[in-house]
Amino acid sequence: MKISEAESLVMEVLWRQHPLAAEEVVAALAEAQQWQEATVKTLLNRLLKKGAIDAEKEGRRYLYTPVLRREDWVLEESQGLLERLFNGRVAPLVAHFSQHRKLSRKDVAELRKLLEELDP
Amino acid sequence: MKISEAESLVMEVLWRQHPLAAEEVVAALAEAQQWQEATVKTLLNRLLKKGAIDAEKEGRRYLYTPVLRREDWVLEESQGLLERLFNGRVAPLVAHFSQHRKLSRKDVAELRKLLEELDP
DNA sequence: CAAGAACGATTACATCCGTAATCTCTCAGG
DNA sequence: CCTGAGAGATTACGGATGTAATCGTTCTTG
Numbered sequence: 001m002k003i004s005e006a007e008s009l010v011m012e013v014l015w016r017q018h019p020l021a022a023e024e025v026v027a028a029l030a031e032a033q034q035w036q037e038a039t040v041k042t043l044l045n046r047l048l049k050k051g052a053i054d055a056e057k058e059g060r061r062y063l064y065t066p067v068l069r070r071e072d073w074v075l076e077e078s079q080g081l082l083e084r085l086f087n088g089r090v091a092p093l094v095a096h097f098s099q100h101r102k103l104s105r106k107d108v109a110e111l112r113k114l115l116e117e118l119d120p
Numbered sequence: 121m122k123i124s125e126a127e128s129l130v131m132e133v134l135w136r137q138h139p140l141a142a143e144e145v146v147a148a149l150a151e152a153q154q155w156q157e158a159t160v161k162t163l164l165n166r167l168l169k170k171g172a173i174d175a176e177k178e179g180r181r182y183l184y185t186p187v188l189r190r191e192d193w194v195l196e197e198s199q200g201l202l203e204r205l206f207n208g209r210v211a212p213l214v215a216h217f218s219q220h221r222k223l224s225r226k227d228v229a230e231l232r233k234l235l236e237e238l239d240p
Numbered sequence: 241c242a243a244g245a246a247c248g249a250t251t252a253c254a255t256c257c258g259t260a261a262t263c264t265c266t267c268a269g270g
Numbered sequence: 271c272c273t274g275a276g277a278g279a280t281t282a283c284g285g286a287t288g289t290a291a292t293c294g295t296t297c298t299t300g
Contacts, residue, residue, distance in 0.1 A: 004287060008204070022247075038290050041248070046287090060297065061247065074205050075220055078213060081201050084128070085194050090217050091230035093198060097210050098234060100195055110211035112235055114218060118228060124257060142277075158260050161278070166257090180267070181277060 001052055001068050001076070008073075009033060010043045014053060015070045019063035121172055121188050121196070128193075129153060130163045134173060135190045139183035 003011060013028045014020060020028070026040045044064060047053045055062040079088070086092040094111070097103050103111075123131060133148045134140060140148070146160045164184060167173045175182040199208070206212040214231070217223050223231075 002286095006288060035288095036290060038292090039288075042288085042290075045249080074216060075222075077201065077205060078216065079222070081197065085197060089227055090214060090223055091227040091234070094210060094214060094231060095234055096194060096198065098238065102195075102199070103210055103238075107209055107211040108235065108238060111214060111231065114211070114215055115228065115232055115235065118218065118223075126258060155258095156260060158262090159258075162258085162260075165279075175278095 001050065001073065003047075003050075003052060003068070003073065007043050007047055007052070010040065010047060011052065011066060011068070011070070011073070014064060014066045019056070019058075019065040021058070021061050021063055023061075025064065121170065121193065123167075123170075123172060123188070123193060127163050127167055127172070130160065130167060131172065131186060131188070131190070131193070134184060134186045139176065139178075139185040141178070141181050141183055143181075145184065 009029065009032070010025060013025050016028075022037075022041055022044055025044065026035075026037050029035060029040060044053070044055075048055055048064075052066070052068040054065050054067050056065070057063075082088050082090065082093060086096070094103070129149065129152070130145060133145050136148075142157075142161055142164055145164065146155075146157050149155060149160060164173070164175075168175055168184075172186070172188040173184050174187050175184050177183075202208050202210065202213060206216070214223070217227075
């Protein structure tokens with residue numbers, strides 16, 4: 001499922017909480033993005049058409065719920081990037097970050113822990 | 121520097137080897153992509169306009185060379201993704217892959233090695 | 241009941257992108 | 271010299287995207 005940048009911001013709102021009415025999505029986005037209401041509605045419609053979200057009537061409005069799971073989307077996006085840039089492998093990405101000093105102390109700690117717990 | 125998907129394929133060719141004439145880029149891409157010559161030339165021009173590559177006259181043709189370094193581009197792209205999906209941190213990405221069983225044995229070995237050598 | 245407000249639906253429009261075709265200029269060969 | 275081939279430059283065009291405005295319809299409230 002292909003989600004554009006702007007659309008993904010709408011999805012993030014719905015992933016955090018759902019179902020939500022358009023108005024609520026607008027409100028949630030108002031701070032970060034300064035989008036007009038119409039803009040958000042367009043994005044909701046496009047997401048609907050793509051099947052990334054679902055709308056169910058509630059009185060005179062719709063409540064929107066994600067269909068696409070963040071989990072899956074994140075995996076798709078990440079794998080896409082890894083394939084394009086790192087031959088599809090994770091370690092080279094981490095190495096790249098390491099070389100550029102982009103690994104925080106916290107990252108290192110978490111990675112160590114993760115690896116310890118792996119494949120015991 | 122913003123490089124589109126198609127443009128990045130041209131860049132990859134030039135990163136592998138440069139400087140190259142348009143014809144050579146076309147040839148290099150002929151196998152993977154089946155693009156018309158005109159398409160590749162368009163992409164070269166767009167990259168030129170963006171300043172991602174440079175062209176120097178050699179007789180009646182141009183030889184193209186990357187200006188944007190792959191190194192830098194990769195870092196930008198990766199950080200962009202990390203920020204959008206993982207709060208800008210590396211460890212959560214690795215954890216995500218781990219949970220989805222997308223860490224190969226080789227990845228794990230390399231990561232262990234990398235971490236050992238780090239911060240000794 | 242009439243008019244405006246609240247919603248979703250439709251339409252708009254510039255830019256980017258993928259993918260080319262065509263135009264123009266210049267050099268080489270007959 | 272003239273003409274054609276080859277190279278870059280210009281133009282094309284449909285679909286996606288960002289960003290809205292406007293339309294149409296249905297409650298709501300005076």
